[in-house]
Amino acid sequence: xxxxxxxxxxxxxxxxxxxxxxxxxxxxxxxxxxxxxxxxxxxxxxxxxxxxxxxxxxxxxxxxxxxxxxxxxxxxxxxxxxxxxxxxxxxxxxxxxxxxxxxxxxxxxxxxxxxxxxxxxxxxxxxxxxxxxxxxxxxxxxxxxxxxxxxxxxxxxxxxxxxxxxxxxxxxxxxxxxxxxxxxxxxxxxxxxxxxxxxxxxxxxxxxxxxxxxxxxxxxxxxxxxxxxxxxxxxxxxxxxxxxxxxxxxxxxxxxxxxxxxxxxxxxxxxxxxxxxxxxxxxxxxxxxxxxxxxxxxxxx
Amino acid sequence: xxxxxxxxxxxxxxxxxxxxxxxxxxxxxxxxxxxxxxxxxxxxxxxxxxxxxxxxxxxxxxxxxxxxxxxxxxxxxxxxxxxxxxxxxxxxxxxxxxxxxxxxxxxxxxxxxxxxxxxxxxxxxxxxxxxxxxxxxxxxxxxxxxxxxxxxxxxxxxxxxxx
Numbered sequence: 001x002x003x004x005x006x007x008x009x010x011x012x013x014x015x016x017x018x019x020x021x022x023x024x025x026x027x028x029x030x031x032x033x034x035x036x037x038x039x040x041x042x043x044x045x046x047x048x049x050x051x052x053x054x055x056x057x058x059x060x061x062x063x064x065x066x067x068x069x070x071x072x073x074x075x076x077x078x079x080x081x082x083x084x085x086x087x088x089x090x091x092x093x094x095x096x097x098x099x100x101x102x103x104x105x106x107x108x109x110x111x112x113x114x115x116x117x118x119x120x121x122x123x124x125x126x127x128x129x130x131x132x133x134x135x136x137x138x139x140x141x142x143x144x145x146x147x148x149x150x151x152x153x154x155x156x157x158x159x160x161x162x163x164x165x166x167x168x169x170x171x172x173x174x175x176x177x178x179x180x181x182x183x184x185x186x187x188x189x190x191x192x193x194x195x196x197x198x199x200x201x202x203x204x205x206x207x208x209x210x211x212x213x214x215x216x217x218x219x220x221x222x223x224x225x226x227x228x229x230x231x232x233x234x235x236x237x238x239x240x241x242x243x244x245x246x247x248x249x250x251x252x253x254x255x256x257x258x259x260x261x262x263x264x265x266x267x268x269x270x271x272x273x274x275x276x277x278x279x280x281x282x283x284x285x286x287x288x289x290x291x292x293x294x295x296x297x298x299x300x301x
Numbered sequence: 302x303x304x305x306x307x308x309x310x311x312x313x314x315x316x317x318x319x320x321x322x323x324x325x326x327x328x329x330x331x332x333x334x335x336x337x338x339x340x341x342x343x344x345x346x347x348x349x350x351x352x353x354x355x356x357x358x359x360x361x362x363x364x365x366x367x368x369x370x371x372x373x374x375x376x377x378x379x380x381x382x383x384x385x386x387x388x389x390x391x392x393x394x395x396x397x398x399x400x401x402x403x404x405x406x407x408x409x410x411x412x413x414x415x416x417x418x419x420x421x422x423x424x425x426x427x428x429x430x431x432x433x434x435x436x437x438x439x440x441x442x443x444x445x446x447x448x449x450x451x452x453x454x455x456x457x458x459x460x461x462x463x464x
Contacts, residue, residue, distance in 0.1 A: 114442020
């Protein structure tokens with residue numbers, strides 16, 4: 001990684017810091033800081049970007065001391081996941097593993113153990129990487145992003161949150177407060193698989209999340225499929241979902257879902273793989289992920 | 302720790318290995334630099350300084366983190382554990398002893414990070430499988446070789462800590 005501002009010590013440049021204790025205080029701080037203000041959660045992306053000159057915030061608004069953003073609540077209504085909850089706290093939570101196994105696996109794939117001590121799902125989403133591991137899972141679970149700003153609170157579906165590489169719907173002065181995910185219905189389960197050339201510490205070549213609901217006879221009533229790292233943002237693949245719905249997740253249905261994923265993927269050629277290779281991996285991972293979700297869903301009926 | 306924007310030198314207090322430290326630091330001083338330069342605890346090593354190598358691993362309120370990707374000010378008030386806190390009196394921590402006995406050090410530069418990560422692993426999983434060891438240490442393995450010695454040290458430490 002090139003260090004663009006190597007030579008001058010970025011840590012000693014003038015910068016301000018604030019650690020608000022409430023959402024309202026954070027909104028005020030961001031308003032006062034103008035365009036040089038940025039929110040800081042785990043910092044595992046932002047500090048690297050600041051060091052390499054990719055971003056140059058002059059006011060860091062630390063979101064790790066706001067109780068609402070540090071809360072992980074699971075109730076009969078579903079999950080409220082504060083934007084600053086560290087990854088380690090999420091995947092060590094037994095209810096998370098039981099209710100949202102796919103999302104929890106995705107969280108466990110973010111960086112190393114040490115990164116997971118600070119990194120957050122909110123940051124994974126807001127950083128806007130097309131390869132972010134948690135985003136396909138957020139899409140298939142129909143997550144809603146609750147955003148705060150000087151105009152008040154607004155809610156945006158996760159599927160509309162990321163608008164391009166590094167780009168989100170967040171307007172200046174806005175920040176993510178929490179992610180809301182409905183409680184899984186009876187017979188529903190999710191799964192996430194990603195492919196990387198090594199076993200740990202890498203960025204997805206392709207990621208595939210599947211959420212589906214099986215009735216008591218094993219027939220698929222509802223399904224959602226999302227892919228990461230094959231387009232400028234993570235994408236929902238409706239063709240793959242409809243191939244699964246109404247089936248018993250037999251080989252033919254899985255293959256149709258895989259083909260739909262192959263067709264929907266719009267990947268680029270890069271050092272992690274060619275576009276054609278990524279399309280094929282997208283097909284394979286979609287099928288494996290659907291099989292895994294189905295196995296879990298059967299266990300819940 | 303502030304509810305108003307601050308700039309310039311700030312008094313930052315942390316507890317490191319049970320001792321209280323307060324020092325002045327810029328808002329963007331990294332926790333790794335704060336520990337080394339302000340607290341004088343140079344056991345925490347700074348390798349890549351971009352969150353990749355794991356040499357700077359410390360524990361903040363129990364969770365292992367990369368101190369080179371953490372501003373000191375953002376963990377003000379926290380309890381921090383560094384490699385200096387592992388040995389008690391003149392007795393090495395079982396993980397340290399196992400690294401010594403099983404030749405898990407190589408040049409030793411990245412060892413402080415390994416030691417804290419292994420301590421964290423064995424607290425969570427007292428008898429890890431080789432797969433679990435490799436996964437937990439994936440944020441520390443870098444580009445040297447000699448990992449078999451480290452694997453042997455972790456297995457040995459796990460045994461020591463159970464008896």
